[in-house]
Amino acid sequence: xxxxxxxxxxxxxxxxxxxxxxxxxxxxxxxxxxxxxxxxxxxxxxxxxxxxxxxxxxxxxxxxxxxxxxxxxxxxxxxxxxxxxxxxxxxxxxxxxxxxxxxxxxxxxxxxxxxxxxxxxxxxxxxxxxxxxxxxxxxxxxxxxxxxxxxxxxxxxxxxxxxxxxxxxxxxxxxxxxxxxxxxxxxxxxxxxxxxxxxxxxxxxxxxxxxxxxxxxxxxxxxxxxxxxxxxxxxxxxxxxxxxxxxxxxxxxxxxxxxxxxxxxxxxxxxxxxxxxxxxxxxxxxxxxxxxxxxxxxxxxxxxxxxxxxxxxxxxxxxxxxxxxxxxxxxxxxxxxxxxxxxxxxxxxxxxx
Numbered sequence: 001x002x003x004x005x006x007x008x009x010x011x012x013x014x015x016x017x018x019x020x021x022x023x024x025x026x027x028x029x030x031x032x033x034x035x036x037x038x039x040x041x042x043x044x045x046x047x048x049x050x051x052x053x054x055x056x057x058x059x060x061x062x063x064x065x066x067x068x069x070x071x072x073x074x075x076x077x078x079x080x081x082x083x084x085x086x087x088x089x090x091x092x093x094x095x096x097x098x099x100x101x102x103x104x105x106x107x108x109x110x111x112x113x114x115x116x117x118x119x120x121x122x123x124x125x126x127x128x129x130x131x132x133x134x135x136x137x138x139x140x141x142x143x144x145x146x147x148x149x150x151x152x153x154x155x156x157x158x159x160x161x162x163x164x165x166x167x168x169x170x171x172x173x174x175x176x177x178x179x180x181x182x183x184x185x186x187x188x189x190x191x192x193x194x195x196x197x198x199x200x201x202x203x204x205x206x207x208x209x210x211x212x213x214x215x216x217x218x219x220x221x222x223x224x225x226x227x228x229x230x231x232x233x234x235x236x237x238x239x240x241x242x243x244x245x246x247x248x249x250x251x252x253x254x255x256x257x258x259x260x261x262x263x264x265x266x267x268x269x270x271x272x273x274x275x276x277x278x279x280x281x282x283x284x285x286x287x288x289x290x291x292x293x294x295x296x297x298x299x300x301x302x303x304x305x306x307x308x309x310x311x312x313x314x315x316x317x318x319x320x321x322x323x324x325x326x327x328x329x330x331x332x333x334x335x336x337x338x339x340x341x342x343x344x345x346x347x348x349x350x351x352x353x
Contacts, residue, residue, distance in 0.1 A: 002343065003116030004323055006059040009047045013056075014321060020113075022071035025123030027130070029083060032139030033348060034114040034323075034340040035062040035314070037147060038172055041327045042241075042264070049267060051110055058113030060323070060340070061087035064133065064142035068118070074126065084142035085121045085130040086149060086296050087111045092128075102292040103153065115323045117342045128293050131300050140339045140348030141303055141310035148308060149291035149299040150262075151177040155185070156295070157288055158235055158260045162186035167223050167252050168207070170239035170263060171198035173313060173336050178237050178262070180205040180308060190226055190233065192219060195333045204312065223252045232257060239263050243271045255281040262288050313337050317347040 001019045006012050022028040040060055043051060051057075064084035067077055077083065090097050090105035097105050113119040121130060133142050151174060160166060164187045168178045171193035179189050183206025191202035192211045199210040209226050216222040224230045232254035238246050241263030249259050250273055277283070291299075302308040315335030318326040326338040339348035 001117035002320060003113065004059045004320075005056045006043070006052065006112075007056045009043075009045060012044055012059055012324060014323075017116075019118050020120040022069055022120050023123075024072040025074060025126060026071040027067050027074065027077060027083070027085075027121040027126055028069040028071075029063075029065040029085070029119050029121055030068045030344075031063050031114060031117060031119055031342050032065040032082070032346040033063065033143055034060050034342075035140070035143045036323075036326050036330055036338045036340065037062050038174065038330065039264075041331050044324070044327055045331075046266070050108075051112060053110075058116060058119070060115030061110075061112055062143045062146050063114035063119065064139040064145075065119070071123070077126070077130070077132070082133040082139070082142075083130055084133060084139075084145050084300075085111065085125050086146040086291070087125075088290070089122075089124040089128040090292065091124070102294075103290040108290075115320065115340060117320070117344075129296050134304055137304060138311070138349050139346050140314055143339075144303060144308075144310040144313060144337075145296065145299055146291070147173060148177055148303065148310075149296040150174070150288075151181055152299045152302070153291045153295040154178065154237070154260055154262050154288045155181045157286055158237075158258050160185045160187050160235060164188070164234040165190065165227055166235045166237065167192065167233045167249070168202070168237045168239060169193075169245050169249055171195065171202045171210075172239065172330070172333070174262065175237070175239035176201055176205050176313065176336065177308075178239055179207050182206070182237075184307060187235075190223055192223065198333060198336075201336060220248050220251045227254070231255070234258070235260065237262060241265050243269045246271045247273070250277070250283065250285065253281075253283060256283075257281075258284040258286060260286050260288055311348065311350060314339050314348045314350055316350065317341050319343075320345070
């Protein structure tokens with residue numbers, strides 16, 4: 001089969017490799033559609049601290065497809081079923097799993113290899129984080145499951161309430177999902193980004209106001225000016241992954257507000273926070289990572305029942321061979337996500353819903 005293989009940052013090769021065989025409890029899935037992801041872009045450019053156990057490694061993690069072979073002992077799935085699986089599953093037995101903090105699982109099992117014609121889903125992910133698609137759901141829509149589950153996790157952690165004012169810094173795919181879900185909760189959303197195209201998308205997904213940060217002298221003041229009395233937002237989300245934006249998010253928030261730092265910054269970076277501001281304003285600063293099976297289920301339901309219009313996040317179809325080109329496009333802020341279609345795969349039905 002054709003597949004992209006990650007060797008080291010900047011060295012990802014399109015190769016002919018053997019079709020993998022499913023072991024006990026596993027599924028072999030023919031990829032129908034994969035999606036580009038900001039994490040894959042960052043991994044391509046600078047590597048990743050936890051995704052790969054060994055190198056070279058299969059690459060890509062957002063996908064849906066059709067089961068073509070089942071491993072020994074699998075009873076809940078059958079060949080021919082259309083499924084979606086996310087990229088990890090917790091062990092259920094470590095300290096963090098026992099205290100119901102599964103995103104911090106000490107033995108989190110990751111899955112890579114979506115940028116290929118076939119992928120094997122490991123037993124633990126088969127058991128905990130794989131779903132059969134309803135007939136109305138396309139592969140491309142279902143493939144949005146993993147990133148949406150991460151955003152569902154973040155939304156739950158900051159407990160957005162009806163009528164809250166929320167600023168979302170970054171209008172890439174993750175920022176747009178935060179905008180989407182915050183608006184669904186009845187929040188007033190202010191979206192900030194460098195790109196007018198992405199800010200237009202933010203309005204589509206429910207943002208009430210947008211700020212192009214290149215057009216204002218002070219982003220923090222521009223956000224605060226849109227709040228009652230200039231006191232700041234109830235909540236601030238950082239979905240960029242830059243330390244300087246983390247710091248700005250803290251300063252955009254009113255007394256007693258909450259800041260969610262979602263975007264992953266480079267290893268070794270740090271931020272500076274005014275201790276007087278933190279203490280006397282009673283701010284809550286929250287980091288967030290990944291998802292749990294609970295959040296995956298909620299995200300699957302949001303996509304399946306149409307509350308989240310997954311196709312709105314997909315800009316265009318690209319062939320499997322064009323994967324790196326597609327990642328570079330999102331790196332240049334051109335488009336939101338691209339559907340990666342293997343040979344004999346299923347293009348995203350863009351413009352049909």
